[in-house]
Amino acid sequence: MNAYFDMPSDLQHSYLGLIGLHLREALLPVLFGLVVALPVAQLCVRFKWLYSPVLWVTTVLYAIPSLAFFVVLIDYTGATETTVMIPLTVYSLVLLVPAIVDGVRSVSPDTMAAATAMGFGPVQRYLKVQLPIAVPAIFAGLRLAAVSSISLVSVGTLIGNQGALGNLLADGQFYHRTPLIVTSVVTTALLAILVDGLLVLIQTLLTPWAPRGGKSAGKGAGKSGRPSLLRRRTTSAAREPEPAAARAALEDAVR
């Protein structure tokens, strides 16, 4: 057992410490991403012409490899956690904006007309009707962002050992200790699965009104012109959450 959980001292963290660090580096960016994505998405819904340029910019950002990001950022923010979290925030933003926009737009025109006819103003309509109904779509985006963020943190190893479980992986390679590699990969995958499951649970609690199986969410998230890469990822994650999440996490971690 020790072969798997005996952390090399240069990591400066216990096993659990690494997990905590990993989660913080992975999930804070998702949270920041959400905070920024909500108003951006609202602007895109309000001003329709804004959506395609925003989509274009975010897609281009998504296409930049994280390493390139780090290299640019390191001049400004140094070899710190911040340098790892900024690109992750951007990636989350890229996933969340279309998810929220599609979710909000998926609210049926009938429902919107009814709300207007009952004297809801635009703000009330957004907060009390569109946003709550978009929750399943938003969560589809959140799950995807969280899982990919968890797997991407490991890349932080390359800039001043800021990769948490990724550092463990690197150490395993450096010291030729295969068990450490296994621990790193398996733990990363398990974290992804657990966080994803937690998000599903929260979503279920937030949406007692959704038909079982969350079909309406999938409908909302799948539509409209989004770059094919993102669409494929969103829908596959929404349809078969656990296996896809685990596979993505494993692939990324091994890479």
Add this chain to the structure above:
Amino acid sequence: MIQIDSVTKRYPDGTVAVDELSLEIPDGSITVLVGPSGCGKTTTLRMINRMVELTGGRILLDGADIHAQPVNALRRSMGYVIQNAGLFQHRTIVDNIATVPRMLGWDRDRARKRARDLMDRVGLDASLAKRYPYQLSGGQQQRVGVARALAADPPVLLMDEPFSAVDPIVRKVLQAELLRIQAELGKTIVFVTHDIDEAIKLGDMVAVLRTGGKLAQYAPPDELLSAPADAFVEDFLGTDRGIRRLSFFTSAGLELTTAPIIAVDSSAAQVAERTKASGAPYLLLTDTDGKPLGWTGPAAAAKGGAALSVAELLPHGRPFVFGKESLRDALDCAVLSPTGWAVAVDDGGRVVGVTSQTTIAEAIRGAHAERGAAGSPSASAKAAAAEAAAVDPAIAESKAAESKAV
């Protein structure tokens, strides 16, 4: 009263959806806007609560321009019901209904209590209160939509094809319920449909619009059927408007005969005597309560009534309720009857007489002569009351009262 005064709507893309439309919508009655798809019905309706802003003319609500008050206050004074109900899928039924009262500042308990009262009023079981919209059938959702629109007791109700997405049977039930609720509440209802039958059934006044948002005719349904303004309206009414107009003629004046009616416990002698007296080849056999069992053939003369087995009888078909159902119902019963005679019954289903197709035809001619082919407005108001009587006596009273008031 809602006065629509030379109202025009030109959309930004240049489409003129409504063109110089003028209508006076009386209080406490149902006014139906009907016309082919794209003729501007929805646009007209939405201009009343300013979901669509008119581009010409004006609309007055009780004499005041609808722009005189804040738009959301205007909207909350008008219930709005649409085709697919447009319920808030993330709120329970009771909270859906309580939406407007809550916005008006009612506390939660009072709003929910009001919502539950309304569920009862529109015929929804109280056990549905805590459900979510997806757990309801289309018809139930539509009832919730109506309850939600009524929640703050607005004087005006705007309804845009509220029943067109449900199946025909449910639609009939919902139409009857709307008439019942309207008899109790007496709202000013503007009802949009593309179904002329629905318009005729529900409307106190019917406005037929033609494509391009022009008014083709504005009249009570009876007058529409008897005197369509032009070929477009006539075409829109369909081919059997003569028959349909009979719905507005009461069967109360129809001549009935009791001669061929005989109870099941009669003796052979009585049967023979009846056959001779009535001169009819058929006798209507009733049970001891006076409810119809069926028609007997000539063979019955030889036997006593009791000796006849019900299996030997010809079916009597659907009877009509004398004085409540219309001449159209009476004629329909006669046409469908194997003997060509219609059976008239009272409220309790007991036979009050029978009548032949010939007699019904005479009554129709008589009714036409009395009213004139054009049908004066007062006559049609009465006829509307008579038709409603077929649904519910309470409605007939309220409609008659209404026509007096108008």
